[in-house]
Structure formats: structure tokens, C-alpha cells
Amino acid sequence: MGQILRWMVLFLGGILMIAPIVYMISTSLKWPHEVYNVNLIPEEPTIENYTYVLEDGRFYLWFVNSIIIALITTVSNLFFDSLVGYTLCKFRFPGRYIVFIAILSTLMIPTEMLVIPWYTMSQAFGWLDSYWGIMFPGLMTAFGTFLMKQFFESVPNDFLEAARIDGLNEFQIWWKIAMPLVKPALAALAIFVFLGNWTAFLWPLIVTNSVEMYTVPVGLSGFGDEVDVAWELIMTGAAISTIPTLIVFLIFQRFIIRGVVMAGLKG
Amino acid sequence: MSAYKNLSIRQKQIVWAWLFLAIPVLFYVVIRFYPTGTAFVISFQEWNLLGKRTWTGLENYEKLWNDPVFWKVFRNTFAYLLLGTPVSLVISFVIAYHLDKTRFLHGFLRMLYFLPFMTSAVAMAWVWRWFYQPVPIGLFNNMLASIGIPQIEFLNSTTNALPSILAPAIWAGLGFQVIIFMAGLRAIPVSYYEAAKIDGVGWWTVLTRITLPLLKPTIVFIVVFSSIGFLRIFDHVFNMTTNNPGGPLNSTKPLVLMIYETAFSSFDMGYAAAQTVVLFLILLVVSLLQLWILQGDNT
Numbered sequence: 001m002g003q004i005l006r007w008m009v010l011f012l013g014g015i016l017m018i019a020p021i022v023y024m025i026s027t028s029l030k031w032p033h034e035v036y037n038v039n040l041i042p043e044e045p046t047i048e049n050y051t052y053v054l055e056d057g058r059f060y061l062w063f064v065n066s067i068i069i070a071l072i073t074t075v076s077n078l079f080f081d082s083l084v085g086y087t088l089c090k091f092r093f094p095g096r097y098i099v100f101i102a103i104l105s106t107l108m109i110p111t112e113m114l115v116i117p118w119y120t121m122s123q124a125f126g127w128l129d130s131y132w133g134i135m136f137p138g139l140m141t142a143f144g145t146f147l148m149k150q151f152f153e154s155v156p157n158d159f160l161e162a163a164r165i166d167g168l169n170e171f172q173i174w175w176k177i178a179m180p181l182v183k184p185a186l187a188a189l190a191i192f193v194f195l196g197n198w199t200a201f202l203w204p205l206i207v208t209n210s211v212e213m214y215t216v217p218v219g220l221s222g223f224g225d226e227v228d229v230a231w232e233l234i235m236t237g238a239a240i241s242t243i244p245t246l247i248v249f250l251i252f253q254r255f256i257i258r259g260v261v262m263a264g265l266k267g
Numbered sequence: 268m269s270a271y272k273n274l275s276i277r278q279k280q281i282v283w284a285w286l287f288l289a290i291p292v293l294f295y296v297v298i299r300f301y302p303t304g305t306a307f308v309i310s311f312q313e314w315n316l317l318g319k320r321t322w323t324g325l326e327n328y329e330k331l332w333n334d335p336v337f338w339k340v341f342r343n344t345f346a347y348l349l350l351g352t353p354v355s356l357v358i359s360f361v362i363a364y365h366l367d368k369t370r371f372l373h374g375f376l377r378m379l380y381f382l383p384f385m386t387s388a389v390a391m392a393w394v395w396r397w398f399y400q401p402v403p404i405g406l407f408n409n410m411l412a413s414i415g416i417p418q419i420e421f422l423n424s425t426t427n428a429l430p431s432i433l434a435p436a437i438w439a440g441l442g443f444q445v446i447i448f449m450a451g452l453r454a455i456p457v458s459y460y461e462a463a464k465i466d467g468v469g470w471w472t473v474l475t476r477i478t479l480p481l482l483k484p485t486i487v488f489i490v491v492f493s494s495i496g497f498l499r500i501f502d503h504v505f506n507m508t509t510n511n512p513g514g515p516l517n518s519t520k521p522l523v524l525m526i527y528e529t530a531f532s533s534f535d536m537g538y539a540a541a542q543t544v545v546l547f548l549i550l551l552v553v554s555l556l557q558l559w560i561l562q563g564d565n566t
Contacts, residue, residue, distance in 0.1 A: 006365050007376075013362065014379025017438070021386060023406065024394045036403045038410055084291045091284040092277075099288060106299045110499060110550055112523050113543040116309060116530055117302030120316070140294050170283040199387040201502045202523070206531055217389035217502075224393050225509050231397050231404060238390035249385045253378060256385075260443060261450040 021242070028236040035232045049236040059240055061212055062219035067244075069134055069215060070197040076139040077193045078186055084140070085148030086174050090160065106142045115206055122207055133207045134215065138197060144189050147263055151185035152178060188259030191252060195245060216241040309540035316534045327541035336517060337525070337542075344498060344522045346429055347436070348553070351497040352490060355437045355444060359489070362441070363448030364478075377446075384442035392506035395435040396422070399507075422507060425518040432519050436503045440496060444489050451485030452478070487561040491554050498550055499523055522546050 027035060028049055030042040037043075053059050088100050118137055119128075127133035155178050163173045179186070204215045214222070220241050224234045249256060274282065310327055314320040331337050362380060369376060383391070398406045399421035408418040421431040455478065463473050479486075501523040505512065512528065513520030522542065530539035 003369075007369055007371055010362070010365055010369060010376050011379075014376050017380050017441070018382050020391060020394050020398070020435075020438070021382065023398075024390070027397075036409065038406060038413065080291050080294075083287050087284050087287045091280055091287075093281040093284040096284070099292065102300075103295060106295060108551060109299065109303050110543075110547055112499065112501075112526055113306045113547050114299070114302045115526075116536055116540050116543065117305035118298075119530075120305070120536075121302070123316075137298055139298075140291055170280075170287075174287075195385065199389070201389055201505075202527070206527075217387055220389055220393065221506055221509070224396075224506070228510070231400075234393050234397065238393050241390045242386050245385045245387065246382075249382065253374075257377070257381065257446055260446050 021246075024235050024238050024242070027232055028239040030232055032230065032232055049232050050240070053233060053236045053240065058211060058214075058219060058223070059216075059237060062214050062216045063240070065131070065134075065213065066198055066216040069131060070194045072131075073135050073138045073197045074190050074193045076135075077141060077144050078190055080140045081144030081189065082148040082152075082179065082182070082186065083174065084145045085150075086152050086178055088145075089149045089152040090155075090157070090178070103142045103145055111137070111203065115203060118203070119206055128207060129209050129213050131213075134204050134213075137203060138193075138200070141193070143263075144193065147189055148182065148185060151182045155181050184255075184258075185262070187252075187255060188262060191248065191256055191259060192263065195248065198245060306540050306543055309537055310544045312537045312540075314536040316536055320537075323537065327537050330538060331541055331545065336520075339517050340513075340520050340522050340525045343429060343518070343520055344500075344549070347433055347497040347500050347521060348494055350430070351433055351437055351500075352494050355440055355493055356486070356489060358437070359441050359444035360448055363445045363452060364474075366445065367449055367452045377449075380445050381442035383439050386439065388436075388439060388502035389506050391435055391439060392503045395431075395503075396507045399431055423515055425515050428508075428514040428519045432500075432503050432507050432514075435507075436497070436500055439503075440493060444493065447485060447489055448482070451482045455481045483561070487558065490561060491557050494553055494557065495550060498546070498553065501527070522549075 022040065026040050026042060029045045029047070030037075031044060031046055031048070034043060084103070088096060088103075114137070122128045122133045122136075127136065159177055159181075160173050163177045168176065199217060200215070201217045201221070204218045205221070208214050208218060211219070211222075220237045223237050227233050271279070271282065309320070311322060311324060312320045313323045313326070366373070366376060366380070397404070400408065401420070402408045402412050402418050405421075407421070411418055420427060422428050459477050459481070460473065463477060468476075500521045504514075504519055504521055504524055505527070508514045508519060513524055523546070526539050526542045526546065529535050529542060
């Protein structure tokens with residue numbers, strides 16, 4: 001009896017948790033006159049809002065911008081974070097400890113403190129309102145470096161030594177021997193970096209100023225203000241910006257949860 | 268090339284290590300350390316982004332000290348922290364504790380709780396903003412109206428606005444905390460519980476004597492992680508109050524929003540930089556304090 005009650009309460013709580021997301025999708029499928037109806041199921045479902053928002057063209061641009069930026073930063077993070085993590089884990093060289101501490105210390109510095117210098121830098125170098133300007137601060141992260149460093153600890157040194165005897169150079173050993181052994185960690189890091197950049201708001205808001213360069217969150221924020229009264233359109237925009245993360249989540253669910261645990265306990 | 272061949276194995280390692288680190292070290296120096304220094308320097312200057320930078324010493328900090336808006340913002344920022352952290356900690360623990368004991372459709376239940384963590388703060392801020400609208404638009408007030416309860420001013424009231432914005436921020440982070448708590452609960456050896464069962468100890472004693480003490484590292488992590496999140500709250504506030512940034516009479520404005528406005532609406536870069544230094548110090552002090560309190564008496 002207690003078990004059933006516990007399950008029911010947890011289930012109801014879970015339904016409440018996803019209710020905002022469900023309502024967002026439901027409203028995006030309603031005609032304007034039906035928006036104020038609290039019914040979850042639209043009486044006459046329509047995809048009119050989606051065609052309207054997509055034909056407007058801006059969401060399409062923002063989507064492409066966000067995808068490109070999230071993909072490039074993900075690749076860059078996977079490459080550099082694991083290269084640095086590997087080097088700090090597997091090499092003995094003077095200065096190793098200093099580099100380690102220096103990178104670790106950047107975790108203490110909030111992004112908000114850096115945005116003003118980054119902005120003046122971008123201005124000086126002509127990076128404002130460009131992909132490069134949006135991406136450059138996030139090309140490497142200390143968090144990713146430490147996550148990868150932890151995982152390279154589990155790669156036995158014998159493997160690397162054997163490869164060295166076989167005549168592989170250090171880059172080849174890292175790329176061909178060590179990297180394939182930490183694939184789960186790489187996948188977890190890839191998901192974090194991708195989602196982090198997909199949903200990033202403050203820096204893209206600051207560095208972009210033309211509508212064509214906005215990312216999805218920045219575009220959505222302005223779009224909401226512009227059509228403040230057309231809630232079905234805002235919900236459609238919000239749904240469009242959330243769909244990629246929902247898809248990523250449903251495909252990689254187990255993986256993401258394991259990754260969160262790894263990052264939480266090791267990071 | 269022959270010079271490289273003559274090096275010892277150890278020396279070759281050093282060459283490779285620095286070859287691998289060259290670009291990243293350059294990145295960290297140029298994109299992280301140099302800007303950190305610059306932020307401190309700008310905080311002692313007056314600069315409107317276009318004109319010359321002039322040294323003003325501690326003037327920006329004095330201005331901050333005497334700015335009533337800053338103190339309002341300071342209080343708000345700590346209100347987010349002091350309400351958000353304990354509430355989200357307790358809710359997520361209760362969910363994780365019970366979820367851990369549930370086997371039937373466990374993965375499905377867990378998914379329901381975790382899903383909001385995956386959504387974008389901007390999109391969800393707009394969804395909640397819609398929920399909070401007055402009749403006939405907002406969902407909450409419509410629901411209240413349909414059962415005859417007078418409507419509530421959520422975002423336009425100086426007392427309700429801050430909790431109304433905090434709610435979706437807590438909601439969005441719960442899934443993460445639940446997952447971390449569940450991992451912590453799994454890590455507690457079953458033998459402890461079995462021993463307690465043999466001794467006939469009640470569930471409350473088990474919870475307070477075994478579960479919670481052994482969860483301490485997990486609790487420390489969640490408290491520090493979520494406090495940093497609440498102290499840096501921005502996306503939710505910005506998007507739920509765009510028509511009146513910071514809510515009625517600045518009642519919801521957190522420090523990061525003040526920084527954003529000072530720097531990129533008023534272009535008072537020196538003043539904004541001084542605010543970022545204050546944010547940095549707050550984050551530093553709060554996390555060190557928590558680590559010290561929560562880990563200090565580890566027995």
C-alpha cells in the first residue's frame with residue numbers, strides 16, 4: 001500500500017514537473033482564439049504557428065547560427081580539453097603543476113567578470129557581431145579539461161608504453177590509443193558543451209547586435225517582446241528552441257544521466 | 268630533426284608536453300587571465316567605451332557603496348540564494364529519497380523529473396511568464412478564476428515578483444540535484460542498512476544517523492553548485508521582466524542584471540567592472556564559507 005501511494009505521489013509530481021513543457025507544446029498548436037482556454041488538448045490543432053514562425057525566416061537563421069556555434073565549440077572542446085587533460089595526466093615535465101593550478105583557478109572566475117574585457121577585446125579586434133566573437137570565450141573550458149584528466153587516469157600506462165615501443169609518436173599515441181579508451185567521457189563532455197552553448201544567453205546577447213547574428217535564445221528573447229500579446233507564437237518559438245535539446249535528451253537519456261553523475265562526482 | 272633525435276626520452280616528453288600545451292596555454296592567458304586583470308583595472312577607471320579611460324581610484328566602489336539600487340540588488344541576490352538553495356535542496360532530496368526506493372517504471376519517473384533541466388532557461392522563462400499573466404491570458408490566473416479564487420499579481424507586485432521568478436529557476440535545476448542525490452544514495456553500502464534493520468532501528472533514525480551523514484559530500488557539492496547558480500541568476504529575470512527590467516521598483520533585479528545594464532545600456536564600464544569584482548568576491552566568500560562550514564567538522 002505504502003509503495004503504491006509513494007509511486008502515485010512521485011508520478012503526480014513528475015507530471016507537474018513536465019507540465020510547463022507540455023503546456024508550451026500544446027499552446028504552440030492552438031489557434032489564437034483558443035490560447036486562453038486552459039484545456040491541454042487543442043480543440044482544432046494547427047501547425048499554422050510553426051509555418052508562420054518559420055516563414056518569418058529569422059528563426060531559421062538563428063537555428064543555423066546556434067547549430068554552427070554549438071558544433072564548432074563542441075569539437076574544439078573535445079579536442080583541446082582532452083589534449084590538455086591527457087598531457088597533465090600522463091606527462092611529467094617542469095611547469096606541470098603550475099599549468100594545472102592555473103587552469104583550475106579559472107573555475108573561480110565568473111564569466112560575468114570577463115564579459116566587459118571580452119567585449120572591449122572583440123571591439124578592438126573586430127570580432128563583434130560575428131561567429132568568432134560568439135565562440136571564442138568557450139573554445140576550451142577548465143571543467144572539460146578536469147573531467148578528461150580524471151578519465152585519462154584510468155588508461156593504463158602500459159598501453160601507452162607499448163605504443164611508444166611500436167614507434168608511434170606522442171600525438172599518435174594520444175589520438176589512436178588513449179582517446180578511443182575514454183569515448184564515454186568524450187560523449188558526456190560533447191553533450192554538456194553542445195547543450196551549454198545551445199542555451200547560452202548572456203555573452204551572445206552582449207556580443208551580437210544584428211538580427212542575422214543572433215543565436216536562438218537571444219532571438220527568442222527579442223521575438224517575445226516584439227509579439228508580446230501573441231502567446232501562441234512565443235510558445236511556438238520556445239518550442240522550436242527546445243526541440244533539439246528534447247531530441248538529444250530522448251536519444252541519449254541514460255548517457256546524459258550517467259554523464260551528470262560522473263561530472264558531479266568527479267568534477 | 269636530428270637535434271630532437273639526440274634528446275633523451277625525458278627531454279622528448281618535455282618537448283611534446285609543451286607542444287600540446289602551447290595553444291591552450293596561450294588561450295588561457297589571453298582569454299581568461301588577461302581579461303581578469305583587465306576587469307580589476309577597469310574597476311578603478313571611468314570609461315564610457317568610446318572616450319578615454321581615466322583613473323578614478325576607488326570612486327566606483329564608493330559610488331557602489333552609496334548607491335541605494337546596489338543595496339536593493341544586493342538584498343535581492345541574497346534573497347535568491349537564501350530562498351533558492353534550501354528549498355531546492357529539500358525538495359530534491361525528498362524526491363531522490365523516494366525515487367531511490369521505487370522500482371516500478373523507475374527510469375520513466377526519473378525522466379519526468381530530469382527533463383526540465385535540459386530545457387533552455389530563456390524559452391522556459393517565457394513559458395512561465397505566460398503562466399503568470401493576469402486573466403484572461405495567464406494560465407495560473409485562469410485556473411484560479413475557474414474555481415472562484417481572486418487573481419494574483421505575480422510579476423507586477425513588489426512582494427510576489429521575486430518568488431515568482433525564483434520558482435522556475437528552482438524548477439529547472441531540480442532534475443540535476445535529484446540525479447546527484449540518487450547517485451549519492453546508491454553509493455551508501457547496503458550493509459549499513461541491513462545492520463540497522465537487524466537492530467530494529469526506525470526509518471527516522473536510519474535517515475538521520477546513516478543516510479544524511481554519509482551523504483555529506485553530495486550535500487556539500489549540491490549546496491555549493493546551486494548557490495553559485497542562484498547568485499548568478501540572470502536569464503530567468505531578464506526574460507520575465509523585459510518590459511520593466513528588474514521588475515517593479517527593482518524588486519527582482521539581481522547583481523548580474525545590474526552589471527549588464529550598467530555596462531551595456533548606460534556604458535558606464537568602470538562602474539560595471541566594480542560590480543563584477545563585487546560579484547566575484549561574493550561568489551568566492553560564499554563558496555569558501557560553505558566548504559568550510561559543511562566540510563569542517565567532518566568526522
